[in-house]
Amino acid sequence: MRTLKLSRTLLAGLTLATFTTAVFASPPKSFTATYQVLRDGEAMGQATITLKSLGNGEYEYSNQMKGTSGLAAMLGANSNAVTRFRWHNDTLETENYTSKVSALKTKERTMQVNWTSNQVTVTDNKGTNNYAAVPGMVDGNTFPLALGLALASGNQSVTLPVGVKQQVEHQQYKVQASESVQVPAGTFNAERVARTDSDKHFEAWYVKQYPLPVKLVQTEGGDLTMQLSQFSAN
Structure with a gap:
């Protein structure tokens, strides 16, 4: 049971108001950020x-997580997610996404977005799903970046x-407060x-x-927490 929860935690870690495409001020700049991960x-x-x-206008965004202590380290738990996206009409749009999570069992998922036909194909260990793409669509790997922009x-x-797996979710986020936060x-x-x-x-x-x-x-x-340890512009 704890192993199952650990796998779900790693999957969740790959994951960070009008129903219109968000338009950003400027395209993102290259960077590397490291986080302490707590469960x-x-x-x-x-x-x-x-x-x-x-x-x-093409970018690669990768998120690599490695278990370094406790059960995660014992199981050799790790995950790797990579998204290729384009900067289009002043917003980012996912073109393809792959993720692999290992903790005893391995879970894999790929997403391919054909912006010519506006079709999304998602394949994982359980099969394949197809649905229509939406302008400005991101994925579970890049949404924290899109939100920040x-x-x-x-x-x-x-x-x-x-x-996501079977559809596009119009996820809504709102600023709640301004406050001080301490991280590494x-x-x-x-x-x-x-x-x-x-x-x-x-x-x-x-x-x-x-x-x-x-x-x-x-x-x-x-209960997953990620805390920034270091950020550097590339």
């Missing part, structure tokens, strides 16, 4: 998130079209953002200088 308040691993420009543009309420990278005056359209608890703390949250807390797959 139920105890350190379990480290995540490294990297964004790099491929040129011509929307907030940096001055939005206080944001709806993001996020492609330092103490920041941040905006606390919560998801408002779901009973799955999600909160993230964003600051103006970074496109990703300095802290993220969510309950899906376990």
Whole structure:
């Protein structure tokens, strides 16, 4: 049972108001960010998130998580998610996404988006699903970046079209308060953002200088917390 919860936690870690495409102020710049990952308040691993420009408005965004202590380390738990997206009409749009989570068993998922036919194909261990794409659609890997870019543009309420297994979810987020938050990278005056359209608890703390949250807390797959340790522009 604990192994199952650990797998769900790793999947959740890959995961960070009008029903229109969010428009951002400017395209993102390349960076590397490292996070301390905790489950139920105890350190379990480290995540490294990297964004790099491929040129011509194309980007690669990767999120690698490795279990470094406790059960996660014992099981050799790790996950790797990579998204290729394009900068199109002043917003980012997922082109393809792959994820692999290993903790005794291996779970894999791929997403391919054909923007010519506006079709999404999602394949995992259980089969394949197809559905229509939506302009400005991101995925479970890149939504924390898309949310951060929307907030940096001055939005206080944001709806993001996020492609999941069987459909596009129009996930709604809203700034709840401005408050101080302390993480390994330092103490920041941040905006606390919560998801408002779901009973799955999600909160993230964003600051103006970074496109990703300095802290993220969510309950899906376990009580998962990610705290920024280091951020560097590439």
